[in-house]
Amino acid sequence: MWIDPWLIAVPLKDRFPMLFNLEKDKRCLEWTRTPNAVVELQEWNDLIELLDDVIIKDTPDKWVWMGGNNKEFSVKALKEFLISSVDFSDRFVMQWPKWVPRKCCMFMWRVVMDQIPTLSALQTRNTFSEDVSCSMCGDDIESAYHLLCVSQVASEVWFHISRWCKVNPFIFISVKDLVEAHEFYNVGSVAKEALHGIMHVATWCICVGIVLHGIICSIEVKPKEIFQDIKSLSFLWFRNRSKYRNLCWKSWCKFEF
Incomplete structure (x- = not known):
């Protein structure tokens, strides 16, 4: 739950570090103590708001490609993701004469x-x-x-x-x-x-x-x-x-x- 970026773009352990420190089992919700500090309670409320819209299904977990609009991974999607932030406005394009060896x-x-x-x-x-x-x-x-x-x-x-x-x-x-x-x-x-x-x-x-x-x-x-x-x-x-x-x-x- 805490380690994989399944709910937001980053792992929950990075978004809610105080709650993560309270975990006994880092793979699920099992506290060493109940959150009571102000920062811990604020993180808990934020986490609850995120989880309110989540619907848990009884299906096997699967990987989802987050590099583009299409959820499926492909070589084309990877290429588009890699060049998406590259500026080609000043690139030099060389035209080869067809009759020259x-x-x-x-x-x-x-x-x-x-x-x-x-x-x-x-x-x-x-x-x-x-x-x-x-x-x-x-x-x-x-x-x-x-x-x-x-x-x-x-x-x-x-x-x-x-x-x-x-x-x-x-x-x-x-x-x-x-x-x-x-x-x-x-x-x-x-x-x-x-x-x-x-x-x-x-x-x-x-x-x-x-x-x-x-x-x-x-x-x-x-x-x-x-x-x-x-x-x-x-x-x-x-x-x-x-x-x-x-x-x-x-x-x-x-x-x-």
């Missing part, structure tokens, strides 16, 4: 979530304690934003892409701008769909060029070659993985649809 989309998602192993990210996770300056230029901290957005190699690649796609030069404030940049340009629907995917392909190719060739293999990184890889790969995927299968290489190079 999953590996590029997953990589972009990891970039936005700061889940790629840059020196800055490793230091944040306490797995790297040495100098976190960029291994390529040493001008700034080696973060995803620096490597993929504002480093010398990345900046030159993004400049070539903006010239090719006939849009103003890209200005990235954070890595999230990589997945939203296509929304800020007044271009046609097909061009916007293409640009959306090109941003993902470019991010993938820049990382491969800088990390694999420049940092790991110590090979000179040429932004122009990375740009050509982006153009050819994106054409291959856009033509074969979208509905624009009649697109020719000449139109793609001119970014005309």
Whole structure:
């Protein structure tokens, strides 16, 4: 009786602690003495008022789900209960371009979530304690934003892409701008769909060029070659993985649809 929250939202022992202290058997009403103090009598009167509306039935006890309107427990009810107090008004929803391979989309998602192993990210996770300056230029901290957005190699690649796609030069404030940049340009629907995917392909190719060739293999990184890889790969995927299968290489190079 006292331990389970069957009458109100909390156990009766928490609502009426003075009466609970008088109990000989904590599972039922059996006093060590009759309540006589003012506080005890007040708790007793409050308990009587609560019990007046209770109808005891001769049926087996059962568990009741109190996390929602439905008294029955389900996984759906549990999920709704867990997210009921969470504010999603400022959540970031990432839209994946359908024609880009999953590996590029997953990589972009990891970039936005700061889940790629840059020196800055490793230091944040306490797995790297040495100098976190960029291994390529040493001008700034080696973060995803620096490597993929504002480093010398990345900046030159993004400049070539903006010239090719006939849009103003890209200005990235954070890595999230990589997945939203296509929304800020007044271009046609097909061009916007293409640009959306090109941003993902470019991010993938820049990382491969800088990390694999420049940092790991110590090979000179040429932004122009990375740009050509982006153009050819994106054409291959856009033509074969979208509905624009009649697109020719000449139109793609001119970014005309």
